[in-house]
C-alpha cells in the first residue's frame with residue numbers, strides 16, 4: 001500500500017520502518033524528526049497525497065485535529081485516515097466525522113506495547129471505525145503489530161485504551177502501596193510476591209511488571225526505573241480517562257485518585273523521566289525506617 005506517515009517520533013519512526021520492511025511504500029512527514037530510511041515529504045499534505053492510508057502518531061488531540069485539517073483535503077476519496085496516537089475520545093470522533101464528510105474513512109487505533117513493541121513489530125492495536133476501514137488497514141496493523149482488536153465505531157479504540165490504562169494506573173499504585181505496607185510490617189517482598197502472584201491480589205502490574213527491584217521477572221525496576229512506560233505518559237492517559245469520565249458522566253473515584261497521585265509524582269516528587277512503576281518510591285519507608 002502507499003502510506004503517508006505523519007509523526008515520526010519514538011513510536012512513529014520504528015512503526016514506519018516496519019511498514020517499509022513489509023513492502024509498503026511510505027512517505028513520511030515530521031517537522032523535527034528525520035529518521036533514516038524513510039522518504040520524507042515537504043509537508044503533511046504532500047505525504048498524504050495519493051496515499052491509500054495516512055497513519056498519524058502524534059503527541060495529543062489538538063495536534064491531531066490540526067494535522068487532520070491539513071491532510072483530509074489532500075487525501076483521495078476512499079482512503080483511510082488511521083490515527084495511532086493516544087488522544088481524547090472527542091478528538092478521535094471529531095476527526096472521524098471530518099474525514100467522513102470528505103468521503104474518506106477514518107479509524108482510531110491507539111496501541112499498547114510501547115517503544116519496544118513498536119521496534120519489534122509486536123504492538124497491539126485497539127481500533128474504532130467501520131468494518132470496511134478496519135479491513136483496509138489490517139495489513140498495516142499486521143506489519144506493525146501482533147494483534148488488532150476491532151472495538152467498535154469511531155472513538156472505541158481510544159475508549160478501550162484509556163479504560164485499560166486507568167486499570168493499570170490504579171493496580172500499579174495498589175501494588176506499590178502493598179509492597180510498602182509489607183516493608184513496614186516486616187514481611188519480605190519476595191514472600192509477598194510468592195503469595196500474591198498466585199492469589200486474588202494478582203495483576204499484570206505485579207506478575208509481569210513488578211515495581212519492586214529484584215522481585216518477579218525482569219522489569220524497569222531492575223534498570224533503575226528507566227522507562228519502559230514513563231510516569232508522564234501514564235499521567236497523560238489518566239488525564240484522558242478523567243476527561244472522558246467527566247464528559248460521559250461516569251463515576252471513577254479510583255481513576256481520579258490515581259490521576260492525582262501520578263500528577264504529584266510527576267510534577268512535585270521527581271517522577272518525571274522515570275518509569276511509572278517508580279511510584280513505589282513515594283510509598284517506601286526511608287532507609288532508617
Ligand code: NAD
Nearest residue numbers: 007008009010011012030032033057058059085086114115
Ligand atoms: P514523540 O514525542 O516521540 O513523537 C511525536 C512526534 O510527533 C514528534 O516527532 C513530533 O515532532 C511530531 N509532531 C508534532 N507535531 C507535529 C505536526 N504538527 N505534524 C507532524 N508531526 C508532528 O511521542 P511518542 O512517544 O512517539 O508518542 C506518540 C503517541 O503514541 C502519543 O500519543 C503517545 O501517547 C502514544 N503512545 C506512546 C507510547 C510510548 O511508550 N512512547 C506508548 C503507547 C502510546
